[in-house]
Amino acid sequence: xxxxxxxAALILLIGIVVLIIASVPxxxxxxxxxxxxxxxxxxxxxxxxxxxxxxFTGTNxxxxxxxxxxxxxxxxxxxxxxxxxxxxxxxxxxxRMPASLANTNIAANGMFGAVSGAAVAxxxxxxxVMTPRMREExxxxxxxxxxxxxxxxxxxxxxPSNTFIVYSLVSSTSIAALFMAGVGPGLLWLLAVAIVGTLxxxxxxxxxxxxxxxxxxxxxxxxxxxxxxxxxxxxxGGILLGWFTPTESAAIAVVYCLVLGFAxxxxxxxxxxxxxxxxxxxxxxxxxxxxxxSALSWVMAFARIPQMISDALLAVSDSKVVILLIMMVILxxxxxxxxPTPAILIFVPIFLPVVTELGVDPVHFGxxxxxxxxLGVITPPVGNVLFVGSQVAGLRVETVIGRLWPFLAAILxxxxxxxxxxxxxxxxxxxxxxxxxx
Numbered sequence: 317x318x319x320x321x322x323x324a325a326l327i328l329l330i331g332i333v334v335l336i337i338a339s340v341p342x343x344x345x346x347x348x349x350x351x352x353x354x355x356x357x358x359x360x361x362x363x364x365x366x367x368x369x370x371x372f373t374g375t376n377x378x379x380x381x382x383x384x385x386x387x388x389x390x391x392x393x394x395x396x397x398x399x400x401x402x403x404x405x406x407x408x409x410x411x412r413m414p415a416s417l418a419n420t421n422i423a424a425n426g427m428f429g430a431v432s433g434a435a436v437a438x439x440x441x442x443x444x445v446m447t448p449r450m451r452e453e454x455x456x457x458x459x460x461x462x463x464x465x466x467x468x469x470x471x472x473x474x475x476p477s478n479t480f481i482v483y484s485l486v487s488s489t490s491i492a493a494l495f496m497a498g499v500g501p502g503l504l505w506l507l508a509v510a511i512v513g514t515l516x517x518x519x520x521x522x523x524x525x526x527x528x529x530x531x532x533x534x535x536x537x538x539x540x541x542x543x544x545x546x547x548x549x550x551x552x553g554g555i556l557l558g559w560f561t562p563t564e565s566a567a568i569a570v571v572y573c574l575v576l577g578f579a580x581x582x583x584x585x586x587x588x589x590x591x592x593x594x595x596x597x598x599x600x601x602x603x604x605x606x607x608x609x610s611a612l613s614w615v616m617a618f619a620r621i622p623q624m625i626s627d628a629l630l631a632v633s634d635s636k637v638v639i640l641l642i643m644m645v646i647l648x649x650x651x652x653x654x655x656p657t658p659a660i661l662i663f664v665p666i667f668l669p670v671v672t673e674l675g676v677d678p679v680h681f682g683x684x685x686x687x688x689x690x691l692g693v694i695t696p697p698v699g700n701v702l703f704v705g706s707q708v709a710g711l712r713v714e715t716v717i718g719r720l721w722p723f724l725a726a727i728l729x730x731x732x733x734x735x736x737x738x739x740x741x742x743x744x745x746x747x748x749x750x751x752x753x754x
Contacts, residue, residue, distance in 0.1 A: 318611075320357045321324070321620055321736065323353075323357075323469070324354075324356045324619040325353075325616075326622070327349055327352050328349050328350070328353045328616065331348065337598075338364070342605060342658055343481075343601070344608075347367075347608035351611075354611075354617075354618075367439065368571075370610050374585070374601050374610020374613075375603055375607045376565050377485065378546070380481070381479065382562045382566040383603070384599040385563065385605075386481075386566045386612065387599050390437045390595075392573035393437065394437045398573070398576060399424070400445055402424050402428050402544055403543040404537045404541060405541035406421075406423035406427060410422075414514050414554045415517030415518070415522050418450070418459075418460075418463045418513045420511060421442060421460070422467040422509050424446065425438045425464065425467040425554050426444055426467065426468060427473065427545065429471015431544060431547050431548060433469075434478075435468045435469040435690070436693075436700055436701055438471050439465060439468035439704045439705045440704050443461070453522075454706045455517075459719055461709035461711055461716045463509065464705050465701055465706070465716060466513075466724070469690040469701060470503075472693070473501050473505060474502035476566070477495065479657070479686050480495060483682045484682075485667075486660060486665055487681075489678045489679055490750060491562045492555050492750055493745045494679060494680045495537060495555075497680065497683040497744065497745050498743060499744050500741050501687045501734045501740060501741055506668060507730075526744030538693070545615045547572050547573070550565075551565045568601070603730030605655070605661070608658075609662055612661070613661060622666040625747075626670045636671075637668060642669070650689075650692075651689045651690075651691055652692055652697065653692075654692070655689065658691070660685065662686075664666060665680075665684060667685075677751060679741070679742065679745055683740075684734050687730075696713065696717065705753065
């Protein structure tokens, strides 16, 4: 006869896989199997109360308040004229490089992502502005869309990042350390996309931009973009210097973006209800995922499922390299069918004890997990950035995927550099004293 723990594990595995394949919303696909698994280990009379309590406890966190604030800040940026100024600044910085408009797109996504932390918002805002400009200068739409889609997720790594906040919640790791750990991998991501984009542009004979600003014009453009870029230093710098918590910094970001939007005359009072509604919808989805994933994590811990998986992994090999490779492949596959937030909430509690036992720094592991799962937002079948980028360019997803493969290969190489060269992610937190030097 099967033990209750094994029954719970089978219910979770089969239930989640079947429901996701059936295109059931992810929150339901996680929540229902969690409830039935809880029934297997607690009995029907106690399961509903226990799962409900865990869902409430999982979202009853002051730190998590940062997520709705950062989501709202991203919505305000998307409507507040910030994207155009960042794109103009990016063109000044990289406009003399080969494939200048492609590299402008990449740099602008990095800047916008650093300000908003939202890959979908970056792909939408930057793509909307850059796609017509690139088409006017002879770039094909599939190439332009692939560059935009491939570079947008870098914002999930460059601080501030909602994904790192979720990882911090389940790993009890310093948010400041995680934010700084994302800088190296984020820049490496952008570099990988830029190298591939430049090589493809040379092969297809895309020229440099013809309209190069004078020095005075360039300084004026940078000056106009400076208030938008200043938010990075206010939000991240304030956290690092201990002036305010991540939640307080997110609230400050909302106020700052609102002021900028009105100052740029890109936001009107009558626009606010739609902006707030959009942010509320996104926040409700994220918080529901966190709630049901918290219940799932609790059921798995109660049934000792993480310990069973840990023992199984260590039985395969005691080599850190082999274990990390297995985990990275699992996360790459999971990322194609699941958003980063539930994936982190489900798999980090399972994998983190194993890698810490093998001597992997939790901050380094956070950087590699977030970078790995960021690939999932640009791969089918549920890559939301891929779908948004294709829609902005007015192309079928299949067309964009055909041009995306070289970028995915380069990002994958960058990922494994991050996995096996810890200092790519740890150098900045180390010199800032946020992680130990040993």
